[in-house]
Amino acid sequence: MSAGTAAAAEEQPGHLMRREMAEQPAVLERILTRGAGRIREVARRIAARQPRFVLLTARGSSDNAALYAKYLLEIRLGMPCGLVSMSTITAYGARPDLRDVLLITVSQSGGSPDLVAATKAAGAAGAITLAVTNNPDSPLAAVSEQHLDIMAGAEQALPATKSYTATLLALHLFVAGLGGDADGVAVARELPGLAEHLVDRHGEIRALAARYRFAERMVFTSRGYGYATANEAALKLMETAYIPALSYSGADLMHGPLAMVDNISPVIAVVSDGKGGQALQPVLDRLRGRGADLVVVGPRAEVERASAGFALPTRGVAEEVQPILEIIPLQRLAYEVTLARGFDPDAPRALAKVTKTH
């Protein structure tokens, strides 16, 4: 690209988000080659303390990353987990007994005052505290006993993209280490190359975006590991394109919101290649039976049975790391729909990068 073309690209709406999405393969590679050793060491130290329960606390995209970690911890390690309702500590002053509890606080910036306060209070209540951030010098890292650096580099666009996938990979490596599993890196080895391939397929996403440019609402669904992806994709669409996007686990969708799905609400299903995708089949059958506009992000065979979709290269990729790939086309979908609607994905109205709730 010439200097003049580069300068023009700099001025296009969404250039920050686009650049950061494109950085994801390199960020994943960096974590695997330069971060994994340190993550294993943190996991080893925490495993030595023998936590029996895990609480996770986060907001926004980080909350979806925390949900991914919850599935990993429950399925792979059999550790009961909960997501903290922060206001119980910050507004009501609850001081729970947190002996034997590992509290994982996930925050890209590490700067939200309420997360810092809640983490500090949890440490005082006996919890082992672990911060997962993109900033080792953040207040959150400072008040936490242990810290994982997600090594994503500065993120300037308001919608989190590379920091999300980086957080997932760091959490995967951490949970593998916590379980004494030395293969955390091996399982993830193909991810940077596959992510590169996904980033390059933006033409397909642009076509999908044209289809949903005028959608007044969207429903996302998944089961198992992919549920975090569904939540994160819905959040991306809401915060960039201002489309009301709802996300339900397949089972919850049957309990009420299904009444809302009809031929004017497209349903985007994240179908993991594995047990989560299998558990979603009855939901997909029901949606097809109702004539819903069903878009599948998942294995090619599933995409072919849907109204539209995006085939993921999941063959040989363990289900538990598929969310690190699944979100990439959906980030791009939010970006393309936002541009098609005439907005700037880099700077959604009303949002600040570090949210100062107390």
Added chain:
Amino acid sequence: MSAGTAAAAEEQPGHLMRREMAEQPAVLERILTRGAGRIREVARRIAARQPRFVLLTARGSSDNAALYAKYLLEIRLGMPCGLVSMSTITAYGARPDLRDVLLITVSQSGGSPDLVAATKAAGAAGAITLAVTNNPDSPLAAVSEQHLDIMAGAEQALPATKSYTATLLALHLFVAGLGGDADGVAVARELPGLAEHLVDRHGEIRALAARYRFAERMVFTSRGYGYATANEAALKLMETAYIPALSYSGADLMHGPLAMVDNISPVIAVVSDGKGGQALQPVLDRLRGRGADLVVVGPRAEVERASAGFALPTRGVAEEVQPILEIIPLQRLAYEVTLARGFDPDAPRALAKVTKTH
């Protein structure tokens, strides 16, 4: 009402839901007078086992009731809690170590096969299991070690109303008992009378419904105890009126979805009279600053600062039991909006009363 008028009322759309909403004061009274002793006894037995952590599992409206219990347990008893991601057990076969864990499964029917399977698996993994249902003869009650009967009587309309408030009251009494607090009944003593008063104010709700009849989407928000109410109100609107209704804790709303709130999305804030409502103030200020159409369900002073609302008689009512009242006008709102749109609240399309996900 003459027999002829009664027969005509029987044929009106929504007559089941309307009748069941109106039964709520009597159901609450029944639990306080005839159920409280048994609930205290169950709580005493479980307290003797000294659980240290609580996991909650439920779907749909019961999931919102479980969220209410989570706040009670964390704030009043300092017990760390988590909501179970069911598929980790039913789809992935996770077998967590659940010693010292109390698993509370909430289900109106007690019939969902996945809840029964997950509860059974949790018991086998060492958890103390407690079922909270409207049916003592249900499969769920049978596989659980302990059972709380919410005594709501048969619920025929598909949207849960009386079973929701009955579950909240039963959970309040249970948590009070678990903490050795003999005053659980005293704190709730005024609720049946206040509920009666709320049920009678349907004219006010009809006026509010006229205002939102054509809304294409709605956003609910709250903090603290009222957050369960916001979730349940959103679910009611989705399942009966098919309006995409999103619910966020006030802090989460700032992390993305706020970009979506503008002068075409009304925001309904559930403002509890207490610490939760205080913690919501910065969010309310921000919404007013953006010119949002802000509807408040809460104390009269808060309603007067909003665009519209419904004043709750919260004076002298402990914040922790206010959710039992807050939802009543919002159930009616869903009912009135549904009728105004020409649908039948009793029988939303696509829904079954007992959801058979596995």
